[in-house]
Structures are given as structure tokens and as C-alpha cells.
Amino acid sequence: MNDLDFGLDRGQLRRAWGVLDRYFQDHKLTLRRGSDFEEIEHHAEAAGLPLLEGHWTPTLNTYTPSQAFWLGLFDDKGALVGRVCARFDRMEYPMTLADFWRKYFSRCYPNVAGGQVRLALEQPRVGRRVSGRVVYIGGTVVSDSWRGAKLGARLNQMAQIEAMDEWRATYFYGWVQGFNFKDGFWRDCGFTRAHFDALRWSGPLPKTLDRNLIHVANTADDLCDLIDRIVAEDREVSSDKTDVEVLHVSEMAG
Secondary structure, eight states: OOOOOSOOOHHHHHHHHHHHHHHHHHTTOEEEEESOHHHHHHHHHHHTOOOOOTTTOTTTOOOOTTTEEEEEEEOTTSOEEEEEEEEEEEEOTTOOHHHHHHHHHHHHOBOTTSSBOEEOSSOOHHHHTOOEEEEEEEEEEEOGGGTTSOHHHHHHHHHHHHHHHHHOOSEEEEEEEGGGOOHHHHHHTTOOEEETTOOOEESOOOTTSOSSEEEEEEEHHHHHHHHHHHHHHHHHHHHHHHHHHHHHHHHHHO
16 A cells, blocks of 8 residues: 555544544543553453453553554443554565464464464465555454444544554554454444455464454545545534524424
């Protein structure tokens, strides 16, 4: 992927950020950001939420604030109810995302025999075509008591916006396991592209890792379009509310 070939509209980006943050506030939730993954792990454990998996767990990774962050939603009692993580990887050509995955998955995931998982020599084109400033979005979890509020989707949108603002990334992606795939969710998260069976494996996998990993993604252009949609949809809702209020006042006056 090439560098951004346009000027990022930071004012529009901040407006979209504000729309999402207001949604959280309307639900009496506080958004927090951090880079200490042991801290967010403690919050998840205290709230009874799933702990971080291989890409994020502090037992396998050490991230500085310049490399990765997490976003957490906390209720009025200070309990964690939602989480997402973002990691920045800069790959100078000729290194590609497929090269990165080959090293990363092998280090972070065991196979059924107790060794490490291995990727096949030949990989789908989706990972072989991406290099440059890349952001991985993952670690999403939402408390069962908040299911249906679309917190996970909005957290994914917020993480992409923050990553764009901070790292000027040109490619954003996440993974969805095939057995957990819901067509509407990845779209609600703001992703516009989906590639099924995006990795080819060599040998058997553990039960925790689906052979059909679905790669969902956005280019920088896709994310800028998402930012515009968030702002435009909010203006439409605000306009509709204003029209209803004016109508109600007119009826009372009449």
C-alpha cells in the first residue's frame, strides 16, 4: 500500500470521534485509552471478561505506547464492559503482511502436537500485496449484559479512527474466525472488505484457532469514507430531532 496521497481532514476525523464518544456517554459509559496491557488484563479479569489472546497477551508481547493501545469502556461503577486493541506495524518493502504473519502466528499460537503453528509456503494474495504502515485491530470483547448495544462495533470504529490520527496508517485489518462469523458485525465495525480463508496452514491446528480465518480490512480511503458517513449520519439524526421538536412546538402554539 502506498502512503496517503491526500491531506487527512483532521477536523472531520475529530467530529467522527466526538460522535462515537457521545454515543458512549449517552449510555453512561466512559472511554479510556491505555498502553499497559497488564492493566487492561486486570480489568478484564475483575469483570469476568475473556483475557487477551495470543496477539495481545502480555505474557507473549511487550508493547510501548508508540506501538499499540487499548480502548476500554467502563460503567459508572468502574467495571470494564467493552474492550478493543490496536497495534501498529511498519513493514518496509519487500516485507509484506504475509511475511509478518508467518513469523507472528508461529510465535504466538501452539499446534495440537505441542509445537507451534506453521503457515504453508504459498499464501493467498491478500497478505502478499500489503506493506507499509499497517494497523491490526483485535481483542474485541463486550460484556453479555451489553449485548445488542453495538459497543463492539463502535469500539472498532473508534480504534481505527484513533490509529489513523496517530499513525497515519494506510491499511487496517482484523481477523474473524469462521465459526464465529456474522455478516453484519464486521460491517458494523466499519470494515468494507472480507477475504475468506485468508491464511493457508501447514499441519493441524488447535481447537482455539479456526482453519478458516476471515481477513476483514479497510484502506485509508475506506476509513476516510467511514469517517464521513459517521458525521453525515449524525447530522441527519440531529436534523430529524430538530424537525420533530419544531413540529411539537408548533402544535403546542396552535
